[in-house]
Amino acid sequence: MARPPAWRHTLDEARRQALVAIDFYNRPGDRRSFSDFIVHIHLAWQNLMHADRMRRKAEIYYRENDNRRTFKRNPDGSKKSWDLAQCLKFEVKESDPIRANIEFFIGLRNHVEHRFQDSVLVATAAEAHACIINFEAELVRRFGEAETLGSELKFPVFVQSLSPARYDEQRNLRRGLPQSVLTFISEFQGRLTEDVRSDERYAYRLLLLPMKGPKTEADMALNFVRQDDLTEDELHDLLGQQGSVIVAEKYRDAAHGDEVLPSAAAAAVKAGIPFEFGVNDFTAVRKRWEIGPVRSGSMEQLPKSDGFCLYSPAFGQFVYRPKLVDRMVAALDTAEAYRELLRKAPVLKAQTEQFS
Template identity: 45%
Template sequence: MHLAWQNLLHAEFEKQGIDFTYKGKDGRPLKTKDGDVKTWELMRCAEEAYAEGDPIRKNIEFFVGIRNKIEHRFQKSLLVATGARAHALVINYEAEVVARFGGEHSLSSELRFPVFVQSLTPEGVDQQLDLRKKLPAKVRSYITRFEANLTDAVKESERYEYRVLLTPLKGSKSEADLAVTFLKAESLSDEERQDLTNRSRTGTVVITEKQRDIYLKDALAPSKARAAIAARIPFVFQQHHFTQMWKIHGVRPAAGDPSKERTDNRYCLYNAAHDNYVFTKAYVERCVKEIDTPDKFRAFFGKDPIGKSE
């Protein structure tokens, strides 16, 4: 995943016109010992692509830091200790590929994302605990120190640590051993919902979209988010520019979409009380980074920027 993430962000920088090569004092690209141009490593890429407090960035930084601290023989112990974070690393990657390059590049048809589960027997749990104890002290210390510096918001984010609780379903084999089908509640008619209720355990899961807490201290109304971006760049940045950006980024549904709460909650949230959307400071940072030079602005909007003094 380390190399996959690095290649993904390199591709994004290339699309944005961002130079991600290291330069010498003479301004020329530095070379590796093999003669290749030296490009940004993953940590540097994450710093450029995501705001400081972004859970995705912290998840990447966690695995970059741990990469060189573990020996192959401790791999099982590491999986037990960091499985939920590994979930997030893979799921975040899939989400970013689709968000940045479109659904045609989704890996969902190629990969089956792993789900690490605790054993359901006392013996299995004991084995899991024993594996945790075998993790080298330097790695346990690294994990403790790293997470001590995280905010509660990051630690509780599913984009930093994706935890799943498995509950066994009791019942006859013919009932419990069926393949599971996932359906969205909003796509079902009243008759279909009632039919599923009557059939009880049939291997079908009805998904109801859960509204997320929108009362964040960094939430900004669209006009204020636009103004915050405009204040950080040397070009005219109007509301239609901002609208174009969130549409391209896909951080919120289009007008008229019935699933108003289905946003990218790193950047945008739906306010049910006022029936509108608010944007996070992390989204302001992302927008600024993508259009703060003439070349970036031109690459994003397809036209030259207008200076504020013009």
């Protein structure tokens, strides 16, 4: 039997590392390790790119000062292979959301402490999901359907995310993020274009809709449907017939219950400042801050919207988070600040309103 090529062993290692990463991510409770997920998915990507470059007889080792004959060496004397960041420079375009997703985890790797890893996991679930889907897609694209991980993975059984009563717990975990991680995520995403940030290859979000209905022989336990591809009648029929539906939604994460419509947000801002403040004022401020929809009725968001609002399919428009209300209240607390931000003179509220 012919000896397999060297790249075959590297590809097998890439697949193994990906499966180990997914296993660490899906483990319950104390057995879960998000930091181990990051380490192993990093190695999976690195081995995948090494394997493909080896197969193509392309370079994977560092050279001494660009000398084509002398390699850099590890302490044990072996040739020093390219790290993942170096591979990306040659394998994935700089503007590709897949590259942004991988670079996100390369940077995040140095910011995850064990005691905070559950908070980081919740805050980066969409990016982690995209990272796995991207790996599978690249694995199949480069080496063919025979290498898919699909036959070895099943959709995990879980409870927490399906229970509305657990939303508070999810929010509390997000609030527990250490400042270094918050800073890294904010600065990293701030460098991305809106096209990359909203691409499902960078962050893949799911809206889960569990429903009751008769089961047919053709039904699977889980059916994947893209909501944008359905008419209202088709969506109505689907919700009445399927046992469970998962709708792929790449626009925003799902609402958690504390978001409000513009009128309510404006009223909340007005209650926190000594001046009159209406919906038109709210719209003017959020547009100046580049938050919310690019235009009325659009599902596309302005570039600085993350964390302040999200698109709600239920309302057919954006809803706004308390974080934005608090920011506006802080920014409009004096007449001078009000005049500078809204470019008009403030009008004091009636005394009964100010002290009610």
